[in-house]
Amino acid sequence: MKTISIIVPCFNEEETINIYYDAMTKLKEETNKFNFEYWFVDDGSKDRTYSILKELQKEHSDEVHFISFSRNFGKESALYAGLNEVTGDYTAVMDVDLQDPPEMLPEMFDMLEEGEYDCVGTARADRDGENKIISFFSNSFYKVINKMSQTKIIPGARDYRLMTKQMVDAIKSMTEYNRFSKGIFSWVGFKTKYLPYKNRERSAGSTSWNFWKLLKYAVTGIVDFSEGPLMFATWMGTIFSLTSIVAIIAIIIRKFVNPLSSVNGWASMVSLILLIGGIQLLCIGILGEYIGKIFLEVKKRPIYIVKDKK
Structure with a gap:
């Protein structure tokens, strides 16, 4: 069976790691289509994330790996660190809070196996349950950046996607310090198919994102990919x-x-x-x-x- 390398950024996610791993293990056993290689990236967490990852890696050393940063460098750095370590046939990027539906992976895998696409991404079809103000500004961001930039980003696009080795190598070649992954995924090209899904609540814990962090992230995207x-x-x-x-x-x-x-x-x-x-x-x-x-x-x-x- 082919192996999917999964990059999972973690920042203060002590409540969600084991829930996520159990859900992914259940999916693998039910589908029996692929094996997993996990790369959890502890982005300078202040809670028990690091110790939980060490315990999980010790129990499942055949498939679980982790990287721990010296401090918080941000999700973009965590994604890049994971990309530099993966060895699987395909590479997936997922959030540990299960807002990225694991059950979509088999369909994404099958589409890549057909050979027509280099990447299968996901996009939220709605923003149910999200703060209305954040939803408004998020929707406005996609409209603004797509008018100002030649690098087009699908509205509601998530980092959750499955990619071929060729696309992963292309992303790794972009060594810029200021990183905006949604733009980078689009800029490198390659044929991508987006699958819509309904918005989900976190499995546990609370998000570390707030309005100001999202605003700063949006400004980074506009400045990095538009003149x-x-x-x-x-x-x-x-x-x-x-x-x-x-x-x-x-x-x-x-x-x-x-x-x-x-x-x-x-x-x-x-x-x-x-x-x-x-x-x-x-x-x-x-x-x-x-x-x-x-x-x-x-x-x-x-x-x-x-x-x-x-």
Whole structure:
């Protein structure tokens, strides 16, 4: 039987690890189609995640492996660390909280076996049970990034997917420090099929994601895969420069036509100055985001640091 390597990022997931492993073991026994090679990545957890993974690896050393980071480097680093270790025929990325339905794996496996696709991904068909505000901004993010970037991302797309070795090797070749996996999966190309599924609640515990982390993640995606914000800054600067030139010409003409005219509109002038000043600061902020990304890239720091691995 072929082997599926499964990358499972974990951050403070002591309540879900054993539940996840039991569910996956049951699936493997029921389908009898493939074997599993697990790569759990402890992303600097503060709870008992590390010790639970050590116990699980000791009990099931034939298929369970783990990587433990020296600190929290983020999910993107955890995914990349797992990709660098997998040896299976196919590679899957899954969340440990079972929000990614394990029962979809056999169908994904069969589709790759047919040879038509290089990757079978998943996308949520709805956001039932999710915070309405987060749902609104998530939907807005996909609309914005798909308009601004040539790298298209399927709305509701998840990291949960099954990939061939060729696609995994292509992703591993992208060694950038600032990582946005949804964009990277799309950018490398390869023929991908997306399967929809209904949103699920976590099996246990609570999510470490909040509105601000998701917002930061969205900004990372837009900056990493689009020059749109820079174009916005350029166009705003052009528009206000032309407007200023027109205004100066109008003032000069008015002065020649009516030398005695008084200059009125102090409040409107102050409002315009504040508006233009605000736009200038916004554009500087956009430039700062890109310069900050360049700063992190040129330092060539490691994407993650391993404390323990088995």
